[in-house]
Amino acid sequence: MQIKKLVNYGPEDYRLESGTLPEPGVNELLVKVGACGICASDYHCYHGAPMFWGNDTFPRYVKTPVVAGHEFYGVVHAAGAGALEHFAVSVGDRVIAEQIVPCDKCRFCRNGQYWMCEKHDIYGFQAEDADGGMTEYMLFKPTSRVHKIPDTLSQEECALIEPFSCSVHAVNRGDIQFNDVVVLAGAGTLGLGMVQAIKLKTPKKLIVIDTMPFRLELAKKLGADVVLNPLMEDVIAKVKAMTDGYGCDVYIEATGNPAAVNQGLQMIRKLGRFVEFSVFSRETTVDWSIIGDRKELDIRGAHLSPGTYETVIDLFRRKLITADGIVTHRFSLDEWQQAFSTFGSAEAIKILLIPDQQAG
Template sequence: MSLPKTMKALVSYGQTDYRFVPDYPVPECGSDDIIIKTEGCGICAGDLKCRHGAAMFWGDDIQPGYARPPFVPGHEFLGVIAAMGSNVKGYALGERITADQIVPCGECMFCKSGKYWMCQVHNVFGFRKELPGGMAEYVKYPKNAVIHRVPQDMPLEQALLIEPYSCSKHAVDRGNIQCDEVVVISGAGTLGLGMVAYAAMKRPKALVSLDISDQRLAKAKEFGATHIFNPSKVDLMEEILKLTNGYGCDVYIEATGHPSSVIQGLKIIRKLGKFVEFSVFGAPTTVDWTIIGDTKELDIMGAHLSPYCFPFVIENISKGNLKTNGVVSNIFKIEEWEKAFEYAAGTHGDFKVAFAF
């Protein structure tokens, strides 16, 4: 199958400089590469924060910039194989596939020890010119891409949740939830809902979802939360203490990316509790680290990407064990990217917004 020379794409040429390009070059297929015809690509909170200049992508006085323009954004994508290099074995044209967000180098100490998601080179689709993402009609999967097959009969609205739900699974796994624990998940956006859906499968003593949107809380209840609280309307500390005989929650998973959620979590978690931080933050937060150390002796854990999670998520979305109904709420054409990014920010009540090609 011959590929066209150009394609429609959204391209970032620099901090806040994003443009629709109708004739961007289609990636060339090397001997070890796979080219997919993109079927769909979700818009992640990270994509929004990158577009609006978050320091973790563009750098500040503390951290170097990660983004390297010009690049095609998007890491929540899937498609069908349109071309393959001569060295590629085990795949066929027309197969439906997706891949982990990161393409590991295979040579650093993290890759060699199986911890590929922390690869020192750390090339993630959609933030660097060397690895264009899914907001384009065609995408190249290079040799080391961690590829997964997607069932042909899985609806696009479900398939678009494979990547975010895989991130959700990894974050929940980091919390090592036990059946006698009270678990609080802060944030009921797409990732928070994925966490609720997966955490519900572990059957904790109580599963609490927090959000300032009652619409999102209702969806969290549908997906398996046993308790839902809007912190802007209730005394959250009082409610959590009621649930836990005055101790505080056992596990707190932060999935909002808002500094206040971190402070809130440190307040309601019990001594010796487990705090999991997942989010991408648009601004720094300041907390009293005495709470973490000398006061509560907490286990603070980060959660990054979705290692080894895609197969489980694909299987359990297919079986209906991970609920997805209504999460993908709007799908746009790539030409409508400005409107799509506006909707993805949640200003119209959306959960997940995506592009379809």
């Protein structure tokens, strides 16, 4: 049986190819892909961002040729020896694997911090070890963290489990309290997941910043108390005015724009908590004296989504978060070039590649 797969050979060298159906090995699942989202990291990787392809600062991370895509879900189609027992699933179950394929051998994996695995294979970026989900069928590897998906979840909800799990982890890193004024910079897919997660934490006020009016409108519908556009107003002055001149208690950066980092350092109060989530396409420079000498800030990174997949699945199941309005475009695998060119356009939020969908 021949299947379609989108293979990354290098920057701006992705090719839709035909290949043989993968054969699951011991403790491997063969999964029929239901949908795979395009992430900012996929977009930056395609366009040659140094953090993926390496430069004088970063070693090369991507190993090619590799099937792209890490925001996937699917249905168990077949299983290698022992796999059904290993993952406690059955053929026909809807499933999702976390984006990382941990080695289960390094110090971080041994300490239960698998999302910081030193080998750090991510589906869609590591040839042989972690072919991704922009294909019709893919393999879930023996060390994958696999979760079952209830039949009640929609296609859109299933496709947003991965990004929203990252959103929940980032929000958890902010340690949001009842009296906090929270500023979230960025209302893309992950930001809109954060809006909903932050609202469930019930802070005093949630302020969302973005440059696209339609995203701000959706953020307001999903729970933002105030929305601000930095192209239209002085957002630092606005936040200071709403906080008696002190600044926000928590600032979460989810834009991928270096300007949002400096913006956050200016508008956060002394002793505030700054959560950095984004994948940047270039290096960011800041005045570190703000972090230390002037404000004594807590700077917290947020990477991947440890322990949050089950949370997001449950929140969707209980209708405490929604996918409404977030998936804006759907394309077949044959239309992958149009899908990538649509990413980042004024009207796009989450774009899905759907293997079963016909072109046009």
